[in-house]
Every structure is written in structure tokens, then in C-alpha cells.
Amino acid sequence: MEHYKYVILGAGPSGLSFAHTLRLLGEESFLVIDKEAEAGGLCRSTEVDGKPLDIGGGHFLDVKRKDVLDLLFRFMPREEWLEHRRVSKIRIRGIELDHPLEGNLWQLPIADQMDFLESIAKAGSVRGEPEPEAFADWITWKLGECIAREYMLPYNRKIWSMDPNELGTYWLYKLPNVSFRETLQSCLEKRMFGALPAHGTFLYPRDHGYGEVWRRMGDALGDRLHLGEALTGVDVERKIVNGKYQAETVVNSVPWTFWAQHVALPGDVRAAVGRLVQVPIDVDYVADTLPSDSHWTYDPDEAKSYHRILLRANFCPGSRGYWTETNSARAAGEPGPGGFRHHNEYAYPVNTLGKPAAVQTITDWAHARGIFPLGRWGQWEHMNSDVATSLAITAAREAAGGAA
Numbered sequence: 001m002e003h004y005k006y007v008i009l010g011a012g013p014s015g016l017s018f019a020h021t022l023r024l025l026g027e028e029s030f031l032v033i034d035k036e037a038e039a040g041g042l043c044r045s046t047e048v049d050g051k052p053l054d055i056g057g058g059h060f061l062d063v064k065r066k067d068v069l070d071l072l073f074r075f076m077p078r079e080e081w082l083e084h085r086r087v088s089k090i091r092i093r094g095i096e097l098d099h100p101l102e103g104n105l106w107q108l109p110i111a112d113q114m115d116f117l118e119s120i121a122k123a124g125s126v127r128g129e130p131e132p133e134a135f136a137d138w139i140t141w142k143l144g145e146c147i148a149r150e151y152m153l154p155y156n157r158k159i160w161s162m163d164p165n166e167l168g169t170y171w172l173y174k175l176p177n178v179s180f181r182e183t184l185q186s187c188l189e190k191r192m193f194g195a196l197p198a199h200g201t202f203l204y205p206r207d208h209g210y211g212e213v214w215r216r217m218g219d220a221l222g223d224r225l226h227l228g229e230a231l232t233g234v235d236v237e238r239k240i241v242n243g244k245y246q247a248e249t250v251v252n253s254v255p256w257t258f259w260a261q262h263v264a265l266p267g268d269v270r271a272a273v274g275r276l277v278q279v280p281i282d283v284d285y286v287a288d289t290l291p292s293d294s295h296w297t298y299d300p301d302e303a304k305s306y307h308r309i310l311l312r313a314n315f316c317p318g319s320r321g322y323w324t325e326t327n328s329a330r331a332a333g334e335p336g337p338g339g340f341r342h343h344n345e346y347a348y349p350v351n352t353l354g355k356p357a358a359v360q361t362i363t364d365w366a367h368a369r370g371i372f373p374l375g376r377w378g379q380w381e382h383m384n385s386d387v388a389t390s391l392a393i394t395a396a397r398e399a400a401g402g403a404a
């Protein structure tokens, strides 16, 4: 039996950031295990057609969090990254508009602008009506009938492959918040008004894919990282992982679904895990270079299987082509474009109506037993890698009692 203060399940951004923060605090009694052959989780990259491609979908580093940049620049210094001003688009009525739609309706022909403006003017949120509970009603209440029908509802049906009313509204504070007044002003002045969306400025490696920084973080852990080792069991009372690693604290960043397969869970916790939903995505490469300056483009057209296109040539110097992200549960059986494809079985944790209660049940059970839920799958939260990293840094500092 090997003894560690911390056994960390998963070497994605969360597990790697937790482990390195412990190390910076002088704590060496930890082990990280991951089922894959390379560290980085959803943020891994590979080489396709001579240039990097992010196999978990398009990944860009938001610049807002200093603690995150300080940690990542230790492994990939700032000069290895290029800074970009976000250009992202939405395909509506046969043309590409800048994101967010509410701030860029002025890019439509006048008659189309009138349709959208009239419907926003009639939206419940503009008329002071109370906030509805159901997702589809909330979207229409907030953004008006046109944006709901032509963008938000079809896009959400594509990405989640479920009836939007099975989703909660508790996460919609993350949507861009452009007021009706700002929408009107943008149409009159023909420029965007309102708050910039997330990733307004982002970093992407100059000569590598996004996965490079995480691969280096994995390498730097040396024998404290066991790759190619899946979770096969946890003796919860004695905190023994895979029959051979005894921990004071087990840090879990792998989907709880694997715990349900390999660990004896009490009935209520097992039932809660059974209520968690995730969406799988396929990433497909196409060698054509599209005539657009967009970094990525959202496509709500339900006749198309993919929901987002990543225009690699616009953020990865010297490259060509693009890749698509497709909810593979929705597109089941449809062939891809035929080139490189990577399947991610666990891509998006879904914000269903029942998720907060299910996560609470699992978290309460885990905390009471010295098991710490971490990251996208430990918290079943649709968080970006900068958020996952920041939360892991804070959690490791609290656990080890210091400031790295």
C-alpha cells in the first residue's frame, strides 16, 4: 500500500492545478491518476494536417484571472502565447452576425432589424413582466420571440439534445446582458453596445495547441502522475483508491458516473449520480479555409449536425482548415466530413432542472467522508478551464493551509 495525503483523480486542468499548487506550497505527498495516456483532459490537443487541433473542442484562455496566468506561465511563458480580440459570429437569416446578437442586429438588412427590434420591444423583460420558470419561456421573456425562435431555442436543442424546458434557468446569468436601450443604440449608431462577452480578449499558444501547457504540467509531475490508470475502485471508509493508494483526502475531478460503476455508494447518492446528465461531442476536421475573420461561429440551423465551427486559420498561425463541434447523441449515426474525428463522451455537464439538488446530495456525502469534489465533473458545472484552474488553486491552498 502506498500512502499519500492527497490522491487526485483526473489530470485535466483541475487535477493538474491542484497538484502543482500543493507542490508550490511544499507539499509533495500526493498522487494524480488519469485513464488517458496524456494529461490535459478536455484541453488536450493533437496535430492534424500539420498543425495543432484541440480534440476537446475549441479552447481559448481568458485573460481575466491573475492567479491562473501566474500558474500557467510557469510552464508556458507569456511570450509563447498570442493575444486575440474575440471575433465570434452567429449564422442567422443566411448571413453571419457578430456575437452577441442583441448588440449586433444593426448588421442585418433594415427589414430584418425591424422584425427583431419589434419582438424585443414586446419581450416580457422589457415590459416589466415577471420572470418565468421554464427555460423556453424565460428565453422568450428575456430576448423576445425572434431571437428565441431563430437562435436560442434551436441552438440549445442542438447543443443539449433535449427539450429546452428540461433545462433549469439558474445558469442563464452567464448570457450576455444587453439592454433594449443598448440594442436600439447599436442599431442607430451601427456599432456594438453592451458588455463584452466572456473571452473578449483571449490567449492561444503561438506554436502549439491549447493542450501544450497542460501536457507540460503533466510532464513536470514526473512519477507523481500515473497516466493510463483508470479509477477501478474506492474503499470509501478507508480511503483506498484502486486497492493500492491510501489517501487522507481523495480529490475527485472525474465524472461521478465512474464512481457509480466502481464504488459501493449509498442508494440516495447512487440515485443522485443517476440524475446527472452529460452531452458527448465529436470534433471533426475539414481542410477547407473559410472566407471569414471569425475565430468561431455558432450555427443554430437544425438541419446541420454541428453547432459550432472553429476557424483554425484565424487563431493558429500558418494553419488552414476548420473543425466542427457536434453533439454526437443528437447526430447519432450521421457520418462526419470523413477526415480526423475525436469523440468526447464527457464534454458538457448539462444544467437540468434536477442538477443542483443531485450535486448537493453527492457533495454532502463526499465532504463528510474526506472526499473533495473538484472541477467540471466533480461539481458537474459548465466551467471554463480558467475557472477550473482558479478553483483548484484556491482549494489546494485551503487544503494545505498557505498561499503559493
Ligand SMILES: Cc1cc2nc3c(=O)[nH]c(=O)nc-3n(C[C@H](O)[C@H](O)[C@H](O)COP(=O)(O)OP(=O)(O)OC[C@H]3O[C@@H](n4cnc5c(N)ncnc54)[C@H](O)[C@@H]3O)c2cc1C
Binding pocket: 009, 010, 011, 012, 013, 014, 015, 033, 034, 035, 036, 039, 040, 041, 042, 043, 056, 057, 058, 059, 060, 061, 062, 229, 230, 231, 253, 254, 255, 258, 281, 325, 347, 348, 374, 375, 376, 377, 383, 384, 385, 386, 387, 388
Ligand atoms: C466544446 C468545449 C469547448 C470549450 N471551450 C473552452 C474555452 O474556450 N476556454 C476554456 O477555458 N475552457 C473551455 N472549455 C472547458 C474546459 O474544457 C474545462 O473547463 C476543463 O477541461 C475542465 O477541467 P477538468 O480537469 O475539471 O475536467 P477535464 O478536462 O474533463 O478532466 C478530467 C480528467 O479526468 C480523467 N478521467 C475521466 N474519467 C476517468 C476515470 N474513470 N479514471 C481516471 N481518470 C479519468 C480524464 O481523462 C480527464 O483527464 C470547453 C469545453 C468544451 C467541451
